[in-house]
Amino acid sequence: MSYSFEYIDIILLAMIAGFIFLRLRGILGKRSGYDGKQSTQFDKIVKEAIVKKTIRKDEVFDEKAQKEFLNGAKIAYETIITDFSDNDNKLTTSKPLLNKDIYNQFNEALKERNERGHYAEITFIGINSAVIKEHKKLDKILNVTVDFIAEVITCIKDKDKKIISGDPEKIKKIYDTWVFSRDTTSANPNWQLVNTLT
Template identity: 30%
Template sequence: MQFFDIVLFALIAIFLVLRLRGVLGSRDGHEGGYNDRFKSDPAKGEKAQNQSDNVIDLPGARTADVDMLSDSAFEQKVKPEEPLPEGPVGDGIRAIREFDPQFNPKEFVGGASMAFEMILNAYADGDTKILKNLLSPEVFAGFEQAIAKRNAEGQTLQETLVGISKCEIVEAYMDGRDANVTVKIVSEQISALMDSDGSVIEGDPAKVVDTTDFWTFARSTKSRNPNWTLVGTGTLD
């Protein structure tokens, strides 16, 4: 009986070994290494190297490297600020910046030049809708009255802005919480006022005239609206 038990246990052991081998398989030294996800695959590295050989760097493009982790990578690149003019103009700009730190004279001059062209064109076309959004109520009333008078008499205004040769801030100040900036705009224009028959009443449709205007813009620093409105106009006689 003991011999029979030993043979029986041996048969059971052989059966279990064969069963496990059929399920798990066996290694004969030719299968290659295990797929270790914490270890780099040399084959993949070679493949990546071959792919990088076919990459063409675009002009201005830079690949990421260790230097991007340095402290300098996190420093904000800010262009050096242009010096403010001396005298009352510089003092006025500094006063405006106390209430509006984002005020940028250079950007303001660019915006004033664009507004100058838009307002001239809108006035010549009689477009009161555009003018109402760009002018203060007092200035708009004067523009609207002039347009109405022109239309009533059948007159047409031909206005062409040839170009702006200079636009600079000549005055800046705070009036309470309202920022006021006056710019001097030197431009070349062609202007002619025609009657209903097309005859020239004023100006010359074929002559370029140098014109100097002084326009004052204002905005409330308490308002979230960043737009400026035209609050005064004048010309150099």
């Protein structure tokens, strides 16, 4: 009698083991070595991931991206104009927003103004409009040209506070066309002013 119970226990254990084996086989697969089909599927997943990553790096300059860019361009425009109006010997706040050539050009203009004994009084009123004129991608560099219309109160005075140009009481419209640039493969999201066309 005890032997029959032992046989039943062995049969039950064998059935449980067989069930577990079948479950594992279904989950893990039949083969333990190299599987060409699995590799092909894996390659496909990897390729899709690379394509998606490339698309992110290429930064499709769609309507949403253009809107975000213009918001930043307006802030950059005001920052640069305001910094240029400060009566320091060189630009400070706007330096990260300018490429090397533009930074040097602006500083040279500041230096010449200071050497003449002139200083600027500029009050930035606001930007009336900022419109993307064109955008071009050359290899990995994306250049965006923007037409700005802004309002300022500006005048230049000499060391005796005599007005050389401008009017401290009058709002003036200014029209600028600036070119911003960015390396789309760079981790740095910042744009830089690379050219002024007016």
